[in-house]
Amino acid sequence: MTAPFTAACVQLNAGPEIGPNIDAAEALIRQARAEGADLVLTPETSDLMEPDGKRLAAKVKAEGDHVGLRRMCALARELGCWVLVGSFLVATRDGRPANRSFLIDPRGEVRARYDKIHMFDVDIPDGQRYRESRRFNPGSRAVVADLPWGRLGLSVCYDLRFAQLYRSLAAAGASMMSIPSAFTRFTGEAHWHVLIRARAIETGSYVFAPAQCGRHAKGRETYGHSLIVSPWGEVLAEAGVEPGVIMAEVDPRRARAARRAIPALEGTRDFSAPALSG
Numbered sequence: 663m664t665a666p667f668t669a670a671c672v673q674l675n676a677g678p679e680i681g682p683n684i685d686a687a688e689a690l691i692r693q694a695r696a697e698g699a700d701l702v703l704t705p706e707t708s709d710l711m712e713p714d715g716k717r718l719a720a721k722v723k724a725e726g727d728h729v730g731l732r733r734m735c736a737l738a739r740e741l742g743c744w745v746l747v748g749s750f751l752v753a754t755r756d757g758r759p760a761n762r763s764f765l766i767d768p769r770g771e772v773r774a775r776y777d778k779i780h781m782f783d784v785d786i787p788d789g790q791r792y793r794e795s796r797r798f799n800p801g802s803r804a805v806v807a808d809l810p811w812g813r814l815g816l817s818v819c820y821d822l823r824f825a826q827l828y829r830s831l832a833a834a835g836a837s838m839m840s841i842p843s844a845f846t847r848f849t850g851e852a853h854w855h856v857l858i859r860a861r862a863i864e865t866g867s868y869v870f871a872p873a874q875c876g877r878h879a880k881g882r883e884t885y886g887h888s889l890i891v892s893p894w895g896e897v898l899a900e901a902g903v904e905p906g907v908i909m910a911e912v913d914p915r916r917a918r919a920a921r922r923a924i925p926a927l928e929g930t931r932d933f934s935a936p937a938l939s940g
Contacts, residue, residue, distance in 0.1 A: 664811075664914050664915055665811070666911050666912060666913040666914075667700040667701065667810075667811050667911070667912055668698050668699050668700050668701075668909055668910070668911055668912070669699065669700070669701045669702075669703070669868075669870055669890060669909065669910060669912050670694035670695075670697070670699035670701070670702045670703070670907055670908065670909045671702075671703050671870055671871065671872035671873075671888040671889070671890060671899070671901070671907070671908050671909075672687060672690040672691060672694060672702060672703065672704045672705070672872055672888075672906075672907055673690075673705065673872060673873055673874070673875050673886060673888045673901045673904070673905050673906050673907070673908070674686055674687060674690070674704065674705050674708060674872075674874055674875070674905055675874065675875050675876040675877075675878070675884075675904075675905050676705075676707060676708060676709070676710065676711040676874060676878065677711060677878065677879060678710065678711060678712040678713075678714075678717070678721075678879045679710075680709050680710050680721060680729065680730055681729075683708060683709050683710065683711075683730075684708075684709060684729070684730045684733055684734075686905065687704050687708050687734075688733065688734075688737055690905065690906070690907050691704070691737060691741070691745060692737075692741065693907055694907045694909065695741045695743050697907070697909060698909070699743060699907075699909055700743055700744065701743065701744040701745075701746065701809065701870075701912075702743060702744070702745050702746070703745075703746040703748060703840055703842060703870050703872045704745075704746070704747055704748045704842065704872055705748040705749075705842045705843060705844060705872045705873050705874045705888070706748045706749045706761070706778075706818050706819045706842045706843050706844040706873075706874065707748075707749055707750075707751060707761070707844055707874070708730070708747055708748050708749065708750065708842075709728070709730045709750045709751060710722070710750075710751050711844070711874070711878045711879060711882070712879065713878075713879050713880040713882065714880075715797060718751070718759070718797070719759075722751050722752065722753050722759045723752070723753060724752060724753045725752045725753075725762070728750055728752060730747075730750055731747070731750060731752075731764060731772075734747050734764070734766055735766055735770040735771070735772065736770060738766040738767065738768060738769075738770050739768065739769055739770030741768075742768045743768055744765070744766065744767060744768060744809060745765075745766045746763065746764070746765050746766075746814075746816075746840050746842070746870070747763060747764040747765075747766065748763060748818065748840070748842025748843075748872055749761045749762055749763045749764075749778065749818050749842060750762055750764065751798075754799045756799040757799075758796075758797060758798050758799040759797075759798055759799065760777045760778075760798065760799050760801065761777065761778040761794075761798050761818060762775055762776065762777050762778075762801075763775070763776040763777075763778070763816050763817075763818055763840070763842065765807050765814065765816070773807055774805055774806075774807035774814075774816060775805070776801065776803075776804075776805040776816035776817070776818070777799070777800070777801025777802075777803075778798070778800065778801055778817075778818035778819065778820070778821060779800055779801045779802065779803075779804075779817075779821055779824075779827070780800070780820045780821045780823070780824055780827075781794035781795040781798060781800050781820065782794045782819070782820040783795050786846060786848055786849060787848065788846075788848040790846060790848070790882070794820070804816075804827060804830055804831060804834070806831055806834045806835060806836045809838070811838075811912065811914050812836075812837045812838055812914045812917070813834070813835040813836045813837060813838070814836060814838045814839070814840060815828065815831025815832070815834070815836030815838070815839045815840070815867070816831075816840055817831070817839065817840065817841050818841070818842055818843070819841070819842065819843040819844055819845065821841070822841050822843070822857050822858070822861065823857065825860070825861065825864060828861045828864065828865050828867075829864065829865060829927070829930070831865070832865035832866070832867060832927055833927065833930075836865075836867060837866070837867050837868065837893070837914060837917035837918075838867055838868045838869075838870065838912070838917070839861060839862075839865065839867050839868070839869045839870070840870050840871075841858065841861070841869060841870070841871040842871070842872050842873070843871060843872070843873045843874070844873065844874035844884050845873060845874075845884060845885045846882075846883065846884060846885065847883040847884060847885045848883075849885075850873075850884070850885025850886075850887065851885065854885055854887060854889075855887070855889070855897075858871050858889050858891055859891055859895045859897070860895075862891040862892065862893055862894075862895050863893075863894070863895040864926065865893075865927065866893045866917055866920035866921035866924065866926070866927065867893050867917055868890070868891065868892060868893055868912055868916075868917060869889065869890070869891040870890055871888060871889040871890070871891070872888045873885065873886055873887060873888040873889075873901070874886070875887075875888075875901070875902075875903050875904060875905060876903065876904070876905075885903075886901055886902060886903040886904070887900060887901055887902070887903070888900070888901040888908055889901075889908075890908060890909075890910040890912075892916060892920075893916050893917045893919075893920035893921070894916070894920050898910035898911075
């Protein structure tokens, strides 16, 4: 199908308790659907922003027992729309939870799962220190899924900094990319807009980037500014720093037009590893 559709990104300020977070997400998804959205996306860790490792371990459930996932599936079925859960934290055999994105169809069925591959192990200049690889079980498989309007490539937050992932998703037929995030305020102010626009331009794809915003437990701050960006790099919709919904019309033909104008994907060539000259 090549007809335009409406995409919406939900912006959240998640806390350390799953129930209130799911309530907030559900209310904004309902708002987006009432305003005409066909596809609604939520941010990374829409269920839980818990900084304490022991408390996190006690709250995380296996996918089959995750009340938030059951509610999102029921909601998608009730509203008759596609829902991309940016990520929920789900228990794994590894002992560390996976940071898992879910694509849910209008019948309430999970059509795709993606576990965040790249872990945010960073000491950022504002003094915050993050070691996601100690807390979460990283994924190892890129994922694309078909929507009625084209193919979607799935990713989560820190994946954004690894351009090769998005080229591989585009090479697999994706003309839309989901990048649900919980970017820190410090790194968001510096890099969020330029990186999101770069991924759209490099691949000639729409980018949907729902984000966490505001202050969370133990003083963590996330940047907000959820974005919907066109394949030409235009910002079609942008949120501020408060919870809410942004929406934009998505025309699949624009991705094809952008790729015809700048055929960078077709022009990819193999090359050898760099050699030291001289």
